[in-house]
Amino acid sequence: MRHAARLAFAFPVALLAAPALADIPDGTIKVGVLNDASGPFADQSGKGSVVAAQLAADDFAREAPGLKVQILYGDHGNKPDVGSAIVREWLDRDGVAAVTDAVNSGVALAINGVIADKHRTFLAANVGTSDLTGKFCKPTTVQWTFDTWAMGNAAARALTGVGARSVYFISFDYALGAALERDTAAAFKAMGGTVAGSVKHPLGTTDFSSYLLQAQGSGADAVAFADTGTALVDGVKQAAEFGVAPAQKLTGLFTQVTDVHAIGLPLAQGLLLTEAYYWDRDDASRAFAKRFAEKMPGRVPTENQAGVYSSVLAYLRAVKKADTIDGEAVVAEMKAKPIEDALFGTVTVRPDGRAVHAMYAYRVKAPGESTSEWDVYAPIATIPADGAFRPLADGGCPLVK
Incomplete structure (x- = not known):
């Protein structure tokens, strides 16, 4: 098993000098994008999901000049044990507040409890199994984009x-x-x-x-x-x-x-x-696709990558409002009222953590x-x-x- 430290990379997105908010360490929100970099899901997620998360962080930076956002990346290779090891290091060593994407259902089920035990947030933006908001639901998990x-x-x-x-x-x-x-x-x-x-x-x-x-x-x-x-x-x-x-x-x-x-x-x-998302569906979808293509020439965003963008932006806004990275509190904030999202329309996060659109x-x-x-x-x-x-x-x- 490759050591998780070799698989994680940090991308500083917004470094601004305003005072830190309470319960947000050093005024920095760290989000880990975990997916498959070179296997069967690399085109659906991969590097494009990191780009999507950075676009969300860029948009949030304009709304919250008092906070910093840092994006980390890990490749789980479609192995639940590797994914779990990366997430544990992120949470214990790096202070990661949320993990997004996951893309592989087996990996997602493996890390779901790990993240809940640490009271951080799992943005299961592209996890297929509907069991994640069924028998394995957690108060710290939001399942975005789709499910089986x-x-x-x-x-x-x-x-x-x-x-x-x-x-x-x-x-x-x-x-x-x-x-x-x-x-x-x-x-x-x-x-x-x-x-x-x-x-x-x-x-x-x-x-x-x-x-x-x-x-x-x-x-x-x-x-x-x-x-x-x-x-x-x-x-x-x-x-x-x-x-x-x-x-x-x-x-x-x-x-x-x-x-x-x-x-x-x-x-x-x-x-x-x-x-759940198609790049040419409406003006908002096309506008996001244009921004994405500037970072990923010759490509359009997949629904996975759109899901990462929207879920990360909604999460960051909820952290700002809740003034904490405590997973239960942030997810409760995401559930508090409908979210108006540019790519998915009106999104409601239900009590089971399912984002509905x-x-x-x-x-x-x-x-x-x-x-x-x-x-x-x-x-x-x-x-x-x-x-x-x-x-x-x-x-x-x-x-x-």
Whole structure:
């Protein structure tokens, strides 16, 4: 295991000389961005999440000249033990107040309790498993952007909307895949659909031939990839080569714009997906994408990176108002009233820590529909906030009375 000290880097963002506020050591708020720097989730999060966090810190600096913000970075390599080691050093040695991103559900579940025990804040901006605001909810955790229930609910609506009545799952064999398949299957069945079967593959799989043959043999109307990152890219590419689509409709339960870009429109066209943020959805999304591209030339922000920006900015504002980095107090402040966010609209943080906002279903455009390199989505549906996420009473969170 690589030593955590080799993986953490500090980025001073705003160094201003006004007096420190009470209960904020040295008037400095330290935020750690923890994700995957070179593995399957590097494009979705990676360096771009650090850039997004810095943009949030820059915006906050203009609002709070009496505070400093420092961004740290750690690469967990998709290993829960490595992630836990980095977070422990951040909290014990470096005085980190909040950890954001995480991106891997297994890592997130491992660090959730560590952060709660230290009374700091976990901004689970891009963690899929809905168990984080269910049975494993903590008073110091806010889950931002999406979760498997929201993605499954939106995907089920999209599939039934195009006439699919049965689905076959190709799923990650770890926490994210299990939760994606479980939550999508439940939503799809509630809408009258059936599950024709499923198969699991390990993280790092590149050959999907046997899984796709099983999907074809199932006779299902649709094939759902309950995975993401490079696995999704490889799976969709090979599905096109095997002729799975359009005979069987394809949906990526956890698909982001960088995945579609990597697949290419000729092979990805028609793929159904759901996202919480798309760079070309409205003027505010495009404005953020322009700022992001100035730091990351040739790229647009993913929903992960947008989630880091918005959750970090909301957190910093809550720290300022609460005048403390105590996790319980800051999260309580985030829950106190709706947050007006430029990228996600009105966001409400519920008692279980779930940040609730609208979700969107899209279809990947055909090459002839696209007008530029990153013009890849055609909208299908908007799922309003009150129907986008699991009902509060259904999650089993012990914080919910």
